[in-house]
Amino acid sequence: MRVRCSRFRRWSRFAIDGELSAKEREAFERHRLVCGDCRVEFERLLRAVNLLARLPSVESGASFTANVMARVNRARQAQGEEARRKASWVTVTMVVAASACVVVGWSEWMLPAIVSTMSDGLVMLVKGSRVLGPSLTLIGALSALLRAFFETALTLGRSGASYALYVYVLTLTIILIAASLTRNARRRYGASMLCV
Amino acid sequence: MLYIQSSMNEQYDNAELDITLIEQSKTGNETAFETIVDRYRRRVLTYCHRMVRHESLAEDLAQEVFVRFYQALPRIDTRKAVVSYLFRIAHNRCLDWLRTRRPQMQTLTRTEDDDQPTVQLPDARPTPEEEVLRGELLEAVEKALAAVPPRYRSVLVMRHVEELSYEEIAEALGLPMGTVKARIHRGREKLQQELRDFVNL
Structure with missing residues (x-):
């Protein structure tokens, strides 16, 4: 096998890592002996790598491990406080949601009036979003969805509507909790950390 | 050949020890985690030092690497090498630091004093x-x-x-x-x- 200069230079990285086959290595060495330019270039690269490998290790201070453990404990305490805050937030959300469900359940007879009022409000929101521009289109879309939902609920009759509203509030609660947990997880670990 | 075999055995033993230490650390055993820190602190610190070239900053970054590693313990897969996790965190931390602080760093430029003649490294006692x-x-x-x-x-x-x-x-x-x-x-x-x-x- 005859090796030209271009191939020799391409192979030099594999030669340093010992990844050439015996046959390739032999051809590589043969070219190295006959071509002065390639030999010099390869030896420069080898020297640079050897110099790098001679850099000494850096020793840490005596209190390194103790400092790490102190920081670990501080981080753990901060994490505990955040978990407690999160738990209290979840509890408040659950209590509010449960209260809303109870109120809705007991005031079933008021439902048509409530739905009517809310629908009017939502229509106003839709109109408002048109005036205020595209940044509020999301609100508009949500409002339209809600109105469709309530209208459907009304056609089911009082008990049906009450049940549907109850399911809706519960679903909303679950979404809020999931969103809160996801947000906390992202904030704590950072997107760049991937799996660690 | 014998050397390669013993080196492989050593690597295997080290990997086994790492797995044990990680599993113990996951259960809250602080001594096990301290042993992990002791085993890898020199390598992590050297890496950070070579990346940021500042002694106290490198030590601070290296400590942070271990804190983050501790926080990530529940998600650590023991089938993967501990060094991979540690160097991944160290790499991210150092690059983050270089990205945000680089303009404040002293620019490393070559000076006349750097132009030293080629030196042969001594093999024997210098x-x-x-x-x-x-x-x-x-x-x-x-x-x-x-x-x-x-x-x-x-x-x-x-x-x-x-x-x-x-x-x-x-x-x-x-x-x-x-x-x-x-x-x-x-x-x-x-x-x-x-x-x-x-x-x-």
Whole structure:
């Protein structure tokens, strides 16, 4: 096998890592002996790598491990406080949601009036979003969805509507909790950390 | 051959010990975690130091690496090497720091004093004069390494200073093996250019 200069230079990285086959290595060495330019270039690269490998290790201070453990404990305490805050937030959300469900359940007879009022409000929101521009289109879309939902609920009759509203509030609660947990997880670990 | 065998056995034993230590740390055993810190602090600190070239800052970053590793313990997969996790965190932390603080860093430029003649490294016990020359040479290598862009410097240090395998580097950086090899090769070329006054025959 005859090796030209271009191939020799391409192979030099594999030669340093010992990844050439015996046959390739032999051809590589043969070219190295006959071509002065390639030999010099390869030896420069080898020297640079050897110099790098001679850099000494850096020793840490005596209190390194103790400092790490102190920081670990501080981080753990901060994490505990955040978990407690999160738990209290979840509890408040659950209590509010449960209260809303109870109120809705007991005031079933008021439902048509409530739905009517809310629908009017939502229509106003839709109109408002048109005036205020595209940044509020999301609100508009949500409002339209809600109105469709309530209208459907009304056609089911009082008990049906009450049940549907109850399911809706519960679903909303679950979404809020999931969103809160996801947000906390992202904030704590950072997107760049991937799996660690 | 015997050496390779014993080295492989040692690696296997180390991996087994790491798995045990990680599992114990996951259950809240602080002593086990302290042992992990003791086993890897020199390597992590050396990597951080080579990346940011500042003693106290490197120590601070290295400590943070272990804190983050501790927080990530529940998600650590013991089938993967501990060094991969540690160097991944160290790499991210150092690059973050270099990205945000770089303008404030002192620019490392070559001066007239850097132009030292090519020096042969002594194989036997060095004389005081040789020690001085050796110190100057290592200083020059450190400066040259600092002048290599961080993405190449990082893989060069992992490969040639910390002697990580290609697999461990690829795992640490989340990159394909081919990309890692190409990056190391490019890094070597850049280092060679930075060290031209020392490697030119």
